[in-house]
Amino acid sequence: xxxxxxxxxxxxxxxxxxxxxxxxxxxxxxxxxxxxxxxxxxxxxxxxxxxxxxxxxxxxxxxxxxxxxxxxxxxxxxxxxxxxxxxxxxxxxxxxxxxxxxxxxxxxxxxxxxxxxxxxxxxxxxxxxxxxxxxxxxxxxxxxxxxxxxxxxxxxxxxxxxxxxxxxxxxxxxxxx
Amino acid sequence: xxxxxxxxxxxxxxxxxxxxxxxxxxxxxxxxxxxxxxxxxxxxxxxxxxxxxxxxxxxxxxxxxxxxxxxxxxxxxxxxxxxxxxxxxxxxxxxxxxxxxxxxxxxxxxxxxxxxxxxxxxxxxxxxxxxxxxxxxxxxxxxxxxxxxxxxxxxxxxxxxxxxxxxxxxxxxxxxxxxxxxxxxxxxxxxxxxxxxxxxxxxxxxxxxxxxxxxxxxxxxxxxxxxxxxxxxxxxxxxxxxxxxxxxxxxxxxxxxxxxxxxxxxxxxxxxxxxxxxxxxxxxxxxxxxxxxxxxxxxxxxxxxxxxxxxxxxxxxxxxxxxxxxxxxxxxxxxxxxxxxxxxxxxxxxxxxxxxxxxxxxxxxxxxxxxxxxxxx
Numbered sequence: 001x002x003x004x005x006x007x008x009x010x011x012x013x014x015x016x017x018x019x020x021x022x023x024x025x026x027x028x029x030x031x032x033x034x035x036x037x038x039x040x041x042x043x044x045x046x047x048x049x050x051x052x053x054x055x056x057x058x059x060x061x062x063x064x065x066x067x068x069x070x071x072x073x074x075x076x077x078x079x080x081x082x083x084x085x086x087x088x089x090x091x092x093x094x095x096x097x098x099x100x101x102x103x104x105x106x107x108x109x110x111x112x113x114x115x116x117x118x119x120x121x122x123x124x125x126x127x128x129x130x131x132x133x134x135x136x137x138x139x140x141x142x143x144x145x146x147x148x149x150x151x152x153x154x155x156x157x158x159x160x161x162x163x164x165x166x167x168x169x170x171x172x173x174x175x176x177x
Numbered sequence: 178x179x180x181x182x183x184x185x186x187x188x189x190x191x192x193x194x195x196x197x198x199x200x201x202x203x204x205x206x207x208x209x210x211x212x213x214x215x216x217x218x219x220x221x222x223x224x225x226x227x228x229x230x231x232x233x234x235x236x237x238x239x240x241x242x243x244x245x246x247x248x249x250x251x252x253x254x255x256x257x258x259x260x261x262x263x264x265x266x267x268x269x270x271x272x273x274x275x276x277x278x279x280x281x282x283x284x285x286x287x288x289x290x291x292x293x294x295x296x297x298x299x300x301x302x303x304x305x306x307x308x309x310x311x312x313x314x315x316x317x318x319x320x321x322x323x324x325x326x327x328x329x330x331x332x333x334x335x336x337x338x339x340x341x342x343x344x345x346x347x348x349x350x351x352x353x354x355x356x357x358x359x360x361x362x363x364x365x366x367x368x369x370x371x372x373x374x375x376x377x378x379x380x381x382x383x384x385x386x387x388x389x390x391x392x393x394x395x396x397x398x399x400x401x402x403x404x405x406x407x408x409x410x411x412x413x414x415x416x417x418x419x420x421x422x423x424x425x426x427x428x429x430x431x432x433x434x435x436x437x438x439x440x441x442x443x444x445x446x447x448x449x450x451x452x453x454x455x456x457x458x459x460x461x462x463x464x465x466x467x468x469x470x471x472x473x474x475x476x477x478x479x480x481x482x483x484x485x486x487x488x489x490x491x492x493x494x495x496x497x498x499x500x501x502x503x504x505x506x507x508x509x510x511x512x513x514x515x516x517x518x519x520x521x522x523x524x525x526x527x528x529x530x531x532x533x534x535x536x537x538x539x540x541x542x543x544x545x546x547x548x549x550x551x552x553x554x
Contacts, residue, residue, distance in 0.1 A: 003317070008279065122238060
């Protein structure tokens, strides 16, 4: 195989390996469902993503962390609720306690914890998703290093797509006005 | 102008004989080319077809599962890659078009994967990743289009990085890195351009010279006119040395060129580098008071160097553009210095006469000046 053929195949092979790695992260990671909330209206320029932030409750992962440095948010389960994980600790990853098994690694930008923050939505569902609906949650997989990948978005117990499709049907049509 | 008219001109200029012209005409009649009409219609057909395909996919994008999206993407990618390898055995337009299309297709893939896996995006990481994976293709391609696409992508990614990651603490660091990048690329373009067909390093020089000449000289002139007191620090930091280092790298690159086209050419390049550096980098490092004459002189030196280079390499259009820009700057500084003349009718008449005189002198003697510069090389 000459160098031209190798050069042409490099992008294909690289992207394929990237997808394989992402799939391995999903299949080998720990799935967890956590609450989310909106912080900005949907950003149209981001290619039809719904933007959200992880619900922190009273946890402040950026309190003692400088701007631009990484921080960790740890999750755990309440005794009577194994469905939805809740944040139990936050701070510099080096200072994470031993019980911090389920952790999401992020960065502190101006005291805001930044990690996974978007979920793709088809354009035709956009009209009913101007903001993150209340009681929203995401399912993501975590790897050992705190890397997180969003798999699914839920509104209460419904998938975002089903919820949005239902809301779309309830929108008044010109005939109903 | 069709080939027959070309042939008539060449016979008239005694470049070819009438017999040779007849033979060429006979050959062209035997193997007719597709002609612009066919290319045009085919082009419209391709655009309409692609628009239809894209519309169909876009309309049902939400219904297509991520697995299908990725599978189809990679199948098409593999097919395109294999076709490019097969067609790439022969140099020519088809090979270059395929390489450019493949590169852009890879960019689409980066976006698609980010969308399917809901990946966090800062804008520049994905772009830099794309630039990296198509770098081997870009290095081997002989088409200007793909080279400039690569450098436009690089500049865009660098700018996004500079603004996205900039905070109060790192704003200066980012700014110094950003303004040094074009000079470093120009240096790389001179140092690594050892081969005759190194299109990539040629594009590195051209694109980044464009940024320096059209960006730095104009912005630098503005900063000198306003002064840099309001946004400059009192002390010099280590990051402010980076642009100085980048200019030193270009000077080193210019002086170490494998091909030496002559002393005048070298001086012209040095004038461009030092002039643009003093115009743009100097006020970025030091606090300066507003000036009008100094930036004008620096501007003339920089663009004068560019005009000299254009004259030496017989690039008439570039020479005329440089002359126009120098002329426009002359008019600006004229009214900056003698602005009060514009307040009176007589003043305006004198100013207009002077400007017309300069324009006429330039029109009459520009070819002579270009020949003089070429002769001095």
